Amino acid sequence: MLHAWFWAKEGCLPRRSYAAPPPPSTMTSKQKYTNPQLCQGLKLHQVPMKLATNENLKGMGVVVDDPEDFTVEKRTFEIATWPTSGWRKMDPGCGDEAGTCEGKFDIYWDGDLLYGKNHSIATTSNHYLLGYGKEPTACVKARRGEGPAESPETVRLWYSDYHPDGGQLFFPEDGQPFVTNLAPPLGDDVKPSDFTAFYVPAGKGCYIHPGVWHNAVYTHPSTGTDRTFFNRQGRVHARISVNWAEEFGVLMQVPLTWPPKASFFSAE
Numbered sequence: 001m002l003h004a005w006f007w008a009k010e011g012c013l014p015r016r017s018y019a020a021p022p023p024p025s026t027m028t029s030k031q032k033y034t035n036p037q038l039c040q041g042l043k044l045h046q047v048p049m050k051l052a053t054n055e056n057l058k059g060m061g062v063v064v065d066d067p068e069d070f071t072v073e074k075r076t077f078e079i080a081t082w083p084t085s086g087w088r089k090m091d092p093g094c095g096d097e098a099g100t101c102e103g104k105f106d107i108y109w110d111g112d113l114l115y116g117k118n119h120s121i122a123t124t125s126n127h128y129l130l131g132y133g134k135e136p137t138a139c140v141k142a143r144r145g146e147g148p149a150e151s152p153e154t155v156r157l158w159y160s161d162y163h164p165d166g167g168q169l170f171f172p173e174d175g176q177p178f179v180t181n182l183a184p185p186l187g188d189d190v191k192p193s194d195f196t197a198f199y200v201p202a203g204k205g206c207y208i209h210p211g212v213w214h215n216a217v218y219t220h221p222s223t224g225t226d227r228t229f230f231n232r233q234g235r236v237h238a239r240i241s242v243n244w245a246e247e248f249g250v251l252m253q254v255p256l257t258w259p260p261k262a263s264f265f266s267a268e
Contacts, residue, residue: 179254
C-alpha cells in the first residue's frame with residue numbers, strides 16, 4: 001500500500017543560485033525529516049564509492065577501531081570553539097566546554113524505507129527518514145525491522161547535513177559493515193558531485209571532523225534490518241541541511257555493498 005505522503009506534488013523548486021540563500025522550505029524541520037514531500041521522477045546522481053581507509057578519508061575523518069580512542073578528555077574528539085561576533089578574540093581556555101553526548105543510534109528498514117533514530121541528543125527532532133530502497137513513489141511501508149521485498153543494491157538520499165559545532169563517531173554494536181556518505185567541509189555551497197560513499201568494513205567504525213557533510217549511516221538489509229550503533233557527537237548539536245530533492249531536483253544514489261557495481265566504483 002502506497003502512503004499519501006509519497007504522492008507527487010506539482011513541480012520542483014529550481015536548482016538554487018549560490019548568490020542567494022536557499023528558500024525557507026529547504027531548512028529541514030522535525031516534520032520534514034520523517035515526511036519529505038518528494039517530486040515524482042527525480043533524477044538520480046550516482047555517488048562513487050571507496051573503501052573506508054584513513055588515506056581515502058583524509059580531510060573528512062578516520063577509521064575507528066575503538067570508540068574510546070576518540071574522546072574530549074584525550075583531545076582526540078574535536079569540539080569547535082564558539083564563534084565570536086566581533087573583532088575581540090575569545091579568552092583562552094573557553095568556548096569549547098560543552099563536550100559530547102553519546103548513546104544509541106538506530107538504523108532500521110521499514111519495508112522499502114530506511115530510517116534512523118538518534119537517542120543521543122536532547123531534541124525530539126531525532127527521527128529521520130534517511131532514504132529509499134527504490135523510486136519513492138513505488139516504496140511500500142511494512143513495519144520496523146521488516147526489510148524490502150526485493151533487496152536493494154543502493155539507497156536513494158533526499159538530504160544531507162553537517163555539524164559545525166563538533167565531530168561525530170559511529171560504531172556498530174554488532175560489528176557488521178556499513179556505509180557512510182561524505183563530502184569535505186566546504187561550507188554551505190555543497191553539490192552532489194562533492195560526495196563520496198565509503199564502505200566501512202566489519203569490526204570498524206568511522207569518526208568525522210566538524211563541518212563534514214554526511215547523514216547518519218546506511219546499512220544493507222543482509223547485515224541486519226534493525227541495527228544499533230554507538231554514537232558520540234558534540235552536545236550543542238548544531239545541524240545545517242541541504243535538501244537534494246528541492247534544491248537540486250535529484251536524489252543521491254548510494255551503493256550499499258562492496259565492491260559496488262562498476263558504475264559506482266571509484267579507484268582514486
